[in-house]
Amino acid sequence: MEHNHQIQATLRPQVQALRELIPDTWASFAGLHKSSLAAGELDTSTKELIALAISVVEGCDGCIAAHARGAARHGATRQQVAEALGVTLLMDGGPASIYAPRALAAFDEFAG
Numbered sequence: 001m002e003h004n005h006q007i008q009a010t011l012r013p014q015v016q017a018l019r020e021l022i023p024d025t026w027a028s029f030a031g032l033h034k035s036s037l038a039a040g041e042l043d044t045s046t047k048e049l050i051a052l053a054i055s056v057v058e059g060c061d062g063c064i065a066a067h068a069r070g071a072a073r074h075g076a077t078r079q080q081v082a083e084a085l086g087v088t089l090l091m092d093g094g095p096a097s098i099y100a101p102r103a104l105a106a107f108d109e110f111a112g
Helices: 003-021 023-037 044-058 061-073 078-092 094-111
Strands: none
Touching: 003 023, 003 061, 003 094, 023 044, 044 061, 044 078, 044 094, 061 078, 061 094, 078 094
């Protein structure tokens, strides 16, 4: 199993356990997630790229995996991902230089 798929597989039972303990809170978060990424003036692919960039700045491997997968599923290109990641270098500097390559590898894993 590739790295980012493994991250999601590792987190899945932990998320499920918490979701069972706080179902209303989790359902509210899931609704926020769905509505935030729904197509509007920005398409879902662009919103996934924004979420991926924020994931890099936050240094969240689980978020990187989720939004790299989302970007791939919604048709983002590798070049679009790279350009969004370039913005993370501008905004976050050194830490982004570590997480941005991880995000590109995650996108490649899910796009491939």
